[in-house]
Amino acid sequence: xxxxxxxxxxxxxxxxxxxxxxxxxxxxxxxxxxxxxxxxxxxxxxxxxxxxxxxxxxxxxxxxxxxxxxxxxxxxxxxxxxxxxxxxxxxxxxxxxxxxxxxxxxxxxxxxxxxxxxxxxxxxxxxxxxxxxxxxxxxxxxxxxxxxxxxxxxxxxxxxxxxxxxxxxxxxxxxxxxxxxxxxxxxxxxxxxxxxxxxxxxxxxxxxxxxxxxxxxxxx
Amino acid sequence: xxxxxxxxxxxxxxxxxxxxxxxxxxxxxxxxxxxxxxxxxxxxxxxxxxxxxxxxxxxxxxxxxxxxxxxxxxxxxxxxxxxxxxxxxxxxxxxxxxxxxxxxxxxxxxxxxxxxxxxxxxxxxxxxxxxxxxxxxxxxxxxxxxxxxxxxxxxxxxxxxxxxxxxxxxxxxxxxxxxxxxxxxxxxxxxxxxxxxxxxxxxxxxxxxxxxxxxxxxxxxxxxxxxxxxxxxxxxxxxxxxxxxxxxxxxxxxxxxxxxxxxxxxxxxxxxxxxxxxxxxxxxxxxxxxxxxxxxxxxxxxxxxxxxxxxxxxxxxxxxxxxxxxxxxxxxxxxxxxxxxxxxxxxxxxxxxxxxxxxxxxxxxxxxxxxxxxxxxxxxxxxxxxxxxxxxxxxxxxxxxxxxxxxxxxxxxxxxxxxxxxxxxxxxxxxxxxxxxxxxxxxxxxxxxxxxxxxxxxxxxxxxxxxxxxxxxxxxxxxxxxxxxxxxxxxxxxxxxxxxxxxxxxxxxxxxxxxxxxxxxxxxxxxxxxxxxxxxxxxxxxxxxxxxxxxxxxxxxxxxxxxxxxxxxxxxxxxxxxxxxxxxxxxxxxxxx
Numbered sequence: 001x002x003x004x005x006x007x008x009x010x011x012x013x014x015x016x017x018x019x020x021x022x023x024x025x026x027x028x029x030x031x032x033x034x035x036x037x038x039x040x041x042x043x044x045x046x047x048x049x050x051x052x053x054x055x056x057x058x059x060x061x062x063x064x065x066x067x068x069x070x071x072x073x074x075x076x077x078x079x080x081x082x083x084x085x086x087x088x089x090x091x092x093x094x095x096x097x098x099x100x101x102x103x104x105x106x107x108x109x110x111x112x113x114x115x116x117x118x119x120x121x122x123x124x125x126x127x128x129x130x131x132x133x134x135x136x137x138x139x140x141x142x143x144x145x146x147x148x149x150x151x152x153x154x155x156x157x158x159x160x161x162x163x164x165x166x167x168x169x170x171x172x173x174x175x176x177x178x179x180x181x182x183x184x185x186x187x188x189x190x191x192x193x194x195x196x197x198x199x200x201x202x203x204x205x206x207x208x209x210x211x212x213x214x215x216x217x218x219x220x
Numbered sequence: 221x222x223x224x225x226x227x228x229x230x231x232x233x234x235x236x237x238x239x240x241x242x243x244x245x246x247x248x249x250x251x252x253x254x255x256x257x258x259x260x261x262x263x264x265x266x267x268x269x270x271x272x273x274x275x276x277x278x279x280x281x282x283x284x285x286x287x288x289x290x291x292x293x294x295x296x297x298x299x300x301x302x303x304x305x306x307x308x309x310x311x312x313x314x315x316x317x318x319x320x321x322x323x324x325x326x327x328x329x330x331x332x333x334x335x336x337x338x339x340x341x342x343x344x345x346x347x348x349x350x351x352x353x354x355x356x357x358x359x360x361x362x363x364x365x366x367x368x369x370x371x372x373x374x375x376x377x378x379x380x381x382x383x384x385x386x387x388x389x390x391x392x393x394x395x396x397x398x399x400x401x402x403x404x405x406x407x408x409x410x411x412x413x414x415x416x417x418x419x420x421x422x423x424x425x426x427x428x429x430x431x432x433x434x435x436x437x438x439x440x441x442x443x444x445x446x447x448x449x450x451x452x453x454x455x456x457x458x459x460x461x462x463x464x465x466x467x468x469x470x471x472x473x474x475x476x477x478x479x480x481x482x483x484x485x486x487x488x489x490x491x492x493x494x495x496x497x498x499x500x501x502x503x504x505x506x507x508x509x510x511x512x513x514x515x516x517x518x519x520x521x522x523x524x525x526x527x528x529x530x531x532x533x534x535x536x537x538x539x540x541x542x543x544x545x546x547x548x549x550x551x552x553x554x555x556x557x558x559x560x561x562x563x564x565x566x567x568x569x570x571x572x573x574x575x576x577x578x579x580x581x582x583x584x585x586x587x588x589x590x591x592x593x594x595x596x597x598x599x600x601x602x603x604x605x606x607x608x609x610x611x612x613x614x615x616x617x618x619x620x621x622x623x624x625x626x627x628x629x630x631x632x633x634x635x636x637x638x639x640x641x642x643x644x645x646x647x648x649x650x651x652x653x654x655x656x657x658x659x660x661x662x663x664x665x666x667x668x669x670x671x672x673x674x675x676x677x678x679x680x681x682x683x684x685x686x687x688x689x690x691x692x693x694x695x696x697x698x699x700x701x702x703x704x705x706x707x708x709x710x711x712x713x714x715x716x717x718x719x720x721x722x723x724x725x726x727x728x729x730x731x732x733x734x735x736x737x738x739x740x741x742x743x744x745x746x747x748x749x750x751x752x753x754x755x756x757x758x759x760x761x762x763x764x765x766x767x768x769x770x771x772x773x774x775x776x777x778x779x780x781x782x783x784x785x786x787x788x789x790x791x792x793x794x795x796x797x798x799x800x801x802x803x804x805x806x807x808x809x810x811x812x813x
Binding site for chain 1: 333334337402405406407409410413414415440441442443444445447448449451452455459460461462463479480481482485488489492
């Protein structure tokens with residue numbers, strides 16, 4: 001009702017023939033919104049971070065849907081498990097190291113060490129490529145053992161989840177392809193840049209996502 | 221380190237607004253208003269496609285024994301009618317047009333947070349439209365498994381003609397459309413959170429923006445779930461996986477080479493998306509209707525906070541009710557009871573909204589514009605459809621009504637027609653901002669009367685078909701003796717549907733004729749309060765020369781003591797009004813006089 005944001009006077013409660021007066025007083029005084037709130041007319045720097053956060057929510061929901069379907073299938077009788085390709089351990093280590101390198105680089109930039117930042121960012125991107133190559137090797141290992149996409153539900157989910165993760169990782173590598181040349185050209189200066197921060201957020205998310213996928217595929 | 225100049229962000233580059241080439245202005249536009257218009261034109265075209273398909277379906281059902289359509293074409297027409305209307309018309313126009321066009325204008329921003337992403341959203345939407353339309357021309361025709369595409373029928377290309385290449389293209393088209401909608405959704409959320417004008421707190425947002433905001437959250441959480449299901453179904457169809465195909469499915473006496481899938485999981489994933497989806501189609505309209513009703517009642521919206529909270533409640537509950545689409549799937553009766561209860565609870569926020577609309581209209585000096593008529597009719601349709609929803613929510617009753625015309629009647633009222641009416645209300649209301657011209661009100665009222673009568677005459681009798689047991693996708697009602705008595709009703713429905721369809725041509729004519737030759741609109745023809753009416757009609761690129769500053773909520777209509785019966789959000793409280801409206805920003809509440 002219009003009275004709830006309104007100064008609690010009796011007159012407000014009686015909407016007459018000419019329309020209720022409700023709301024005006026309370027709204028005009030605002031909920032303390034003006035003028036304390038920062039102006040939003042120019043684009044605040046955190047728009048990119050916010051947009052990325054929403055994108056991560058959507059990607060997370062995609063994998064929640066994949067994995068709940070997977071957990072549903074696991075209840076089946078006659079469930080078969082694919083052999084764990086040993087290279088996945090190495091891949092896991094590579095991706096965690098990549099994430100650590102990116103984060104270290106971001107902090108180097110913040111503390112003013114531009115060269116350290118460039119090297120760390122390049123290392124992180126390189127390890128990302130190595131991870132993706134490692135995933136392809138894992139697929140190759142399985143194919144050599146005769147485990148294909150359509151072999152049985154577990155193999156289907158393995159290829160599906162690693163593939164979907166890989167596609168998103170590829171998107172991260174595209175981001176690296178954009179920011180790395182800029183980093184070496186000196187576009188990013190201390191204390192940091194939105195592009196670098198958003199890319200590293202995405203990258204850490206993908207590392208976490210990989211751990212989730214790895215655990216749920218083989219250890220749950 | 222070389223030159224350390226940060227690159228100009230798109231927004232900074234955008235703010236200068238240099239003269240634009242034709243392509244930059246009309247085709248690859250970054251301006252949210254042009255993108256909104258692009259969405260409007262494409263979705264309007266898709267609405268005509270979807271409406272034409274409905275006419276085909278009705279033509280067949282008026283005289284099923286004549287076989288105007290063959291069974292495959294009939295099922296494909298019904299499937300594509302639903303697909304086009306839900307995905308490519310309602311979802312897309314409500315977010316793509318209303319979201320893009322209105323968000324910056326109503327929150328006082330120059331443009332969206334990510335104009336490039338906005339353009340990308342339209343230019344990923346368009347291929348999805350083309351792929352869907354292309355599926356009409358492939359061997360076997362378009363998808364024919366219903367807009368829900370239940371597996372395993374949709375997972376096996378050999379299962380039916382409607383499950384051929386058309387179904388694959390359907391999956392691809394919807395997947396691309398979902399991607400496009402997600403681009404839009406995260407843009408909307410970021411823009412609403414970050415780009416509001418000075419003084420425009422969330423508690424002062426117009427309800428239209430609240431509706432779009434909650435819609436975008438629902439999209440962000442539910443569209444990826446459908447996308448996951450689409451990917452798995454596509455793999456089942458093309459790569460031989462068995463996510464949704466159980467072992468031992470026989471087609472033409474032959475066992476298909478699939479094993480280990482669960483067909484029911486498709487339904488779970490689809491409806492986990494599907495129920496939030498139907499609220500995506502109704503929450504935005506609820507916001508639009510609230511603003512239209514308040515403006516033309518010349519009264520503040522009744523219960524602003526209750527309106528926002530009930531929208532949020534409906535949005536939240538939408539994730540807990542998907543099972544009510546699956547009561548006949550053999551679910552545990554206790555689970556069925558749970559879904560019945562969670563579904564029934566939605567009646568509470570829905571009723572709060574309905575009563576608030578009625579109370580806003582109560583004792584108001586209503587201005588009966590075409591927009592208001594559509595908004596009030598929205599409330600009528602929403603109530604009619606909502607009441608039949610209570611029947612369907614009760615699992616024992618639904619066991620009987622499931623997949624009958626009762627369901628068709630229900631969702632055509634509560635979701636399809638209601639959303640359509642809000643789109644009409646919104647179009648008549650915001651048309652001056654779209655083209656700087658007014659729509660013809662006389663034609664608008666004729667269109668309204670015919671559409672309102674047409675909707676009720678078409679869909680209300682479907683309740684009786686449903687209670688009579690007529691299945692919703694039935695091709696041959698004439699072969700069942702128990703349906704012979706309701707065949708005249710089918711004829712009546714078809715005649716009404718043709719009248720309804722023909723009446724829409726009035727709207728199309730009015731839309732284009734008014735856009736080209738309508739009388740010029742002043743900036744604020746309806747004397748409304750929200751920010752878009754402080755911009756020019758139509759607003760220039762960048763919307764305002766100076767960003768507006770907001771001093772009040774959007775519903776200051778008929779404030780006693782004010783010179784006019786409306787006070788735009790940008791008006792600071794003048795000393796003369798201080799007794800009623802208080803002084804903005806000085807921290808103390810202006811009490812009564």
